[in-house]
Amino acid sequence: METAVSSYSLATDLYCPACGKQYDADSIQTYATCCNQPLVTRYAISPLSKSMLNNRPLNMWRYHELLPVHQKQHIVSLGEGWTPVFPLPSLAARLGIKKILLKDESFNPTGSFKARGISAAISKAKELGITHCVMPTAGNAGGALSSYAAKAQINATVIMPRHTPETLKEECRLYGASLLLVDGLIDACGRKAKEICATTGAFDMSTLKEPYRLEGKKTLGYEIAEQLKWRLPDVIVYPTGGGTGLIGMWKAFKEMKELGWINGKLPRMIVVQSDHCAPMVQLFETGHLPAHFSPEPTIAYGLAVPHPFAKDMIQEIIRESSGTAIAISEEAITLATRELATEEGRLLSPEGSAAYAGLKKLIEKDYIREDETVLFFNTGSWYKYR
Numbered sequence: 001m002e003t004a005v006s007s008y009s010l011a012t013d014l015y016c017p018a019c020g021k022q023y024d025a026d027s028i029q030t031y032a033t034c035c036n037q038p039l040v041t042r043y044a045i046s047p048l049s050k051s052m053l054n055n056r057p058l059n060m061w062r063y064h065e066l067l068p069v070h071q072k073q074h075i076v077s078l079g080e081g082w083t084p085v086f087p088l089p090s091l092a093a094r095l096g097i098k099k100i101l102l103k104d105e106s107f108n109p110t111g112s113f114k115a116r117g118i119s120a121a122i123s124k125a126k127e128l129g130i131t132h133c134v135m136p137t138a139g140n141a142g143g144a145l146s147s148y149a150a151k152a153q154i155n156a157t158v159i160m161p162r163h164t165p166e167t168l169k170e171e172c173r174l175y176g177a178s179l180l181l182v183d184g185l186i187d188a189c190g191r192k193a194k195e196i197c198a199t200t201g202a203f204d205m206s207t208l209k210e211p212y213r214l215e216g217k218k219t220l221g222y223e224i225a226e227q228l229k230w231r232l233p234d235v236i237v238y239p240t241g242g243g244t245g246l247i248g249m250w251k252a253f254k255e256m257k258e259l260g261w262i263n264g265k266l267p268r269m270i271v272v273q274s275d276h277c278a279p280m281v282q283l284f285e286t287g288h289l290p291a292h293f294s295p296e297p298t299i300a301y302g303l304a305v306p307h308p309f310a311k312d313m314i315q316e317i318i319r320e321s322s323g324t325a326i327a328i329s330e331e332a333i334t335l336a337t338r339e340l341a342t343e344e345g346r347l348l349s350p351e352g353s354a355a356y357a358g359l360k361k362l363i364e365k366d367y368i369r370e371d372e373t374v375l376f377f378n379t380g381s382w383y384k385y386r
């Protein structure tokens, strides 16, 4: 069943993270139906010299050996990745922390980190001959899908909650996607996506029900390591909805250990959610979701994922990294946006603002100590939430 490893990609096959069952990477795959888990891409990894990265283009495809596309001509790229990491020294001094770093993903095409996952998924879809993709989304992933599908000349159907801000809807239409609006949160959109795929034969690109968005998001981890000269921060704060970036970064860290690119202790991984919809925080604190769990929309639209498909993997990463999960109020998110805008001149998406609010709360609780380096993400552009 093993794919022939190409010089361009070392990907060999896929596996179920729960039971290890192997899945073929040369045919279209969805998720590990054996255990109802996301599928994980495996690579033929052996120690490699970091110098292979010298003189490569500054986008996420500089790590192409560790990405799933075997033929270069299938890559659909709009220049995603290699986003800036900004030190925030005056904020760090005020909060009494050694170093605070902001990785600003709003610099990506379509203004969010979703471009990474979608570039990988659409490229692989092209390689596998897929012609129509369907995606439920809180907004940003839908915009990215519409854009990359247009570039690849693949049909895209995007399904969003009706209450999503207008800009996030309009960009999909401009890129030529079909946009459907549904009452409710992303779960309701997911049910609609399933229905459409069953009747049309289109491919379902729901978060982690498709294996390769994870691989694109993984480049966050490679980039942080390379940009910080192969010394990872002590703590990483991630605004979590479906958890793809968190799982991706952790996978990258493990792979880089095997490649011999990093060593030592890995960062504590922090899940930040909105207290309007915080299933991972509930699971972390109590071990189960209470019967009265009633998620509501949040201004951090991307965090409103009531039932993350990869909840087991997210929980495992929090545990293994000695991380934690924390919920933030809507007011704290709004205040965080203002604080970073007025003190640092940086306007963050509500999700990025939530990450910053989480970071502050963890400093107050002494979970983050004064001699530590912390990195948090702005995952999207404030300008799209109008």
Ligand SMILES: Cc1ncc(COP(=O)(O)O)c(C=O)c1O
Residues within 6 Å of the ligand: 112, 114, 138, 139, 140, 141, 207, 239, 240, 241, 242, 243, 244, 245, 246, 301, 302, 303, 349, 351, 352, 379, 380, 381
């Ligand atoms: C701006 C933004 N931040 C964070 C998230 C959550 O991302 P993930 O699904 O990787 O947890 C999303 C998802 O929609 C988003 O759009």
Ligand SMILES: [Zn+2]
Residues within 6 Å of the ligand: 016, 017, 018, 019, 020, 021, 032, 033, 034, 035, 036
């Ligand atoms: Zn399994």
